[in-house]
Amino acid sequence: MVFFGCAVHFGIRTNLSVAIVCMVNSTGLNSTTDLINNHTRHSFPLSESGNLDWSSNEQTGLLSSFFYGYIILQLPGGWIASKFGAKRLVGAMMTLAGLITITMPLVAKKGIIYMYISRFLVGLFGGAIYPSLFCLFGRWAPPLERTKLIALASSGCAAGVIITMTGSGLLCDYGFAGGWPSIFYLTGIFAIFWSVVWMLVVSDTPCTSKNITEEERKYIVDSLPITTVTVLISKKVPNTDIPWLSILTSPATWACAIGNFCTDWVDYTLLTCLPLFMKDVLKYDIKSNGVYSTLPPLTSFIMALISSYLADTLRSKQLCNTINTRKAFQCTGKILLGFLIGTGYISIQERYLAVVFLSLSTAALACSSAGYIANIVDFAPRYSGIICGICNFVGTIPGMVAPIVAGALTPNKSQEEWRHVFYLGALVCVVGAVLYAILARASVQSWAISQLEITVPLPSDNIQSDSEFHSPINHYI
Structure with a gap:
């Protein structure tokens, strides 16, 4: 749904x-x-x-x-x-x-x-x-x-x-x-x-759903961090003050916000200006333009599914913990955006290669599905909606600014001018990858754990296989 x-x-x-x-x-x-x-x-x-x-x-x-x-x-x-x-x-x-x-x-x-x-x-x-x-x-x-x-x-x-x-x-x-x-x-x-x-x-919540079996309900509830279980039982967030200051000053929050901003900068630049680049620089006709312009979003769609499957496989088989998995996919994807720079140097005689490079660039962007996007729910699941709102607020700014910047950098629509657009996009993403690697967290943060006493048992170790999701407070959330 x-x-x-x-x-x-x-x-x-x-x-x-x-x-x-x-x-x-x-x-x-x-x-x-x-x-x-x-x-x-x-x-x-x-x-x-x-x-x-x-x-x-x-x-x-x-x-x-x-x-x-x-x-x-x-x-x-x-x-x-x-x-x-x-x-x-x-x-x-x-x-x-x-x-x-x-x-x-x-x-x-x-x-x-x-x-x-x-x-x-x-x-x-x-x-x-x-x-x-x-x-x-x-x-x-x-x-x-x-x-x-x-x-x-x-x-x-x-x-x-x-x-x-x-x-x-x-x-x-x-x-x-x-x-x-x-x-x-x-x-x-x-x-x-x-x-x-x-x-x-x-x-x-699973506890209020009539469309899943008891086995499915138990599997979901038992797998969740203890801080989330109380929310499910009470059917809503407990009536406590939301820790706005902690949320807004948390490095984990800003890691995801920066990841959102940098990813959306390149995403909006490509999605808003790609047909124009293909028309003015690569000289594709209108019909071909429409066909080839759909290839980068298509590769993004496919890579999002592949990267997410690989990330969860690494975690479930305990080959890599959650935080290193998030950093690996977020940072690797952004570094691969060097393909963007290569696109700016491709001549019209090799324009099909430009489509390949652009498609690889959007595929690299899609690795964020296993990076900051999933990370939003990791470190504060009970406040994930609020944190997503913060990140999406920051990520909306490139939607307003990036196309304008791209237009200002390409007044004559030349290939040399488009190189500046690609350079800027790659720079934004590399800087964002470094900041994300420094600031990102995956364990449930202390401010995301309520102090309300509950009577439900902690999830068993054999179900909760990723230790990052265990609460350090026995029978308190």
Whole structure:
């Protein structure tokens, strides 16, 4: 369900990127307009079938308005989910985002200012979803299977982007209700349908779920750190003060936040500017551009699953402990981004090699699935939603800044200028890898352990095979 939820969420997040090409009347504009979204950038030939007269600047502002709403509920969303449960919050936010998406064809005809507001609200509601999901990971994911589960669920984001971008292009020409409106209708309906199913089958904790067996419930609860077991039994976070100061000053928190920032810097740079690089430097035509631009996200999707499986295998077989596994995948992936620099030196005669290098670069980024992304739940599982909100808040900043920086560094769209973009991306990631290696932690932090006495037994050693997850306090959490 989380996999499909991420796919639906990214569907309503990126649907406008293609739809706007069909919506806008290109009369008076250049035959090709570069549209920047904080997740995808495209170079499409605009048809004259659209009836909306929006300037290029208005389109750019509209495509970026999502993130100005998205950043607002990152921190509150994680806190609300931790206090009152993630199930209802995620269901409500996805439903509201879906309803607004369905109204966009009508709103667009009213004026662009109304579209600005609509996209802002979609971003606002979407901002609470991802941190809330990490609350569920902290309560559902057995520690030695955590990396695989988080990576599989999060890979729905890449799947949603690929499906939405390719499907929206077809709907522009062959969709119902005039073509482009069907993009918003379908993605909005899918969001609402998913929300209904989500509310019917998902529970906040294994202890309250009616869709798993007693054996499954016992396996999950017994495998979790003792600090999380009380949360499951009480069905919510105990009514104690959240240690905000400890969370915000913890090296472990900032290790994940830095990892998020650096990964998203390159991720947003590539995903927003990749088609433009292929068009201006590698001279791919529009059709080839669209095909090859999907290869890097596809390799990212595959590598996320592979790296997460390898990470959990290393941990479950006790070949490597959790913290060294996290550091290995996070840092190795960033160092491999040296392929980015190589891409800047490939000539047009070897442009197919550039696609290979770019795909390897996004694959290296995907190693973060076994790095900082899974690490968010390691050191403070009961506050994982809040910590995810902090990290996602920091990680949203590159979505606003990185495409602008890339545009400023490439005023003439030359290969030499693009080298500077790749150099900067590689530098950001290498610095981030060093800082992550210094600051990262995997053991449950002392401030994440409550002092409330409980009567449940500690997990047995034969079930809890990773010693990092044992509480040092007997019968206290």
